[in-house]
Amino acid sequence: MRFFRAGLAVALLAAVCGCAVTGSGERPKAAETTDATEPSAKGAKEPIDARELYLESLKQQALQPSINLVHEYYRQEKFYPEGSRDVVVSGFDYRTKNVRLERSQVIVADGKTSTAWGTWCLGRSEDWFYSSGVRRPWEKRSTTCPSLTDQTWLNDGLGVGGLTAQQADAFVGYLGDLKGFINAGGMSSVTRNGKPYVRLEIKVKPVKLAGGGRPVGADLYQDAFKYTELDSLTHPYGYLASGGSALDIVRYIDPETRLPVYSETLETGGGVWKMHRVEYEFGRPVTKSTLPAAEPPIARLTWQPESKSGSQ
Template sequence: MTSPQYQPKRTSRRRHVWLIVVLAGVLILVSRLLVATDLLHLTHRSASKPAAPAGDSGVTTATAKLHDALSDGSLTDDELHAINVTDLWYASFRTELQKPIVGSTQEEVEPDAHDKNGFAERAVTRERLTFDLRTKAFARERTIHQYSGGALSLVERDRCVGGRSYTSDTVTGKPREPWKPNVLQYNQCTQLPREDAGYISDSIATGGLTAKQADVMVGELRKEDMFLRTRQAKLVTHGTKQYIRFAVEVTPVGDHNDEGSGRFGKAFAKTGLDSGKYPYRYYNYDDEGLRFITYVDPATLLPAYSEFADTPPLDAYTGRQKEMEDGQAWELRVEYSFPGRIEPLNLKDYQDVPMGWAAEPYPPHTGDWNP
């Protein structure tokens, strides 16, 4: 038997319903107050921080500032330093990405090796490729200078003419061979091999993208602030023209410091294009970094000349550079052109592939860099 003092109190049904109604009303009132307060907060926050414009606002701002500075026909150091130079480099990169025809002359020097007699051997390759990203038509020629024992021993020339590959060799001390069909490269003048797509531009850029696709690629690269940094930018003169000389460093990022040059490929993939069919290819190992110097025409925001050097991967735990393995280091210098049409080549001369810019010291592969 339950003690009277512990008998539960009964509440009439009417009073129970009334309490429920009152509580429901209070809850509705409180929720409305909270919603109103949150809306007021959101309105205030939106007013204090407007929505970001479409595309990369930093690139847009840098481009606008540059155009304003060039209104009098030239650029000063003070005007350049008033612009975020990393934004400005990305603005140049974005501009090139949209050019339908991209031409480049690349020079790559293979590391010194030694033959069985101990003589030093080296090869200097110059490849000139002008590629139309819309039609996939191209003009292509190459010169390879082979050195043995420090002396030039052989000059190899390859040239695409009429959809066929021709070659001419000159062995030191012997007469130059006339042009003849190159049966070993019969198909490299009708369709650019996928593995050669890196000769388009400078091994990280390409052309032919729409403005939206260029924004996607640039935006993807910029998701990691530490991935690409402009170490220096200054005005220089080459010949009679003014250029902006950028010193840029690409540093591996990610949880294990393993997202290096491979981020360029991932950023291109975000455009929805197939890199194999487009084609697009970047040099370097995915987990390695880059250091490069590039000269940009401020009037067009297009690059004129660059020099690249790879940097080793970073240790996953300490973030320090690993040792550069033997034969792993590579260096590349590039001259650019952006013609309105592709000029077909012929076999009327035996001229080597020329370069108009003189080489300067490459950025160091490891250690500190003070450009």
């Protein structure tokens, strides 16, 4: 199995051999969707394209028992990529339910960056920070942290973790069976800090389901989760988009593990524009943090935004 996975990693990179393999700080050139094949242990052919690799990465993500994330979320295009935004540091262990959730509303005005408010989960209590000074710097607001709304930040807003192989197949299989929903874009290779990655471009398009009605977009991820037969309130699971939205996803994959390391998800449709940037880390325990004495620090992603010159 280890030999096969190494061979698959090579094949993934070979699949994009017509694209630039660049160093850190250089933007990879996007390619047309490319097919490649890698013989399996039984001599069968395994097709590799952007869509299939995206679904495979969702499955591998779903099988992970814990996850640590850093998020940036932009609600208006004029602020992207370095303006006002939500910044979230989160971690979740699906076995123990240990949680880390630190969310801040960052404001950039007149060249100055500050935190308007922040929430901090310590155990199951939630502390709030306000920069206005109207209230004390930190105060307890809840003993049920994270809130139902904030559970969305415990994963990347589309994927999930902590599933069995059967549950992961059900979740990803439903999404893969939806004709025209998940569509392949470009696939290219890139090297960052000496390590190769595969860069995927995926377009999620609203589709009409049997019976008619309005096309359904991101909401279908929630429908897919239902096939795991888990309770989304206790597992937990939530998607971060409007139900009918289209999504443009750029996702960087480790070719050896087929897990995501960085992604950008642009939500559009009906006048909506929202950008969600995420860095992933798997295999590390969920670490606890201490409540800052005053204003919370502003977390930074190490990957540069796609729209910024010099991005990966």
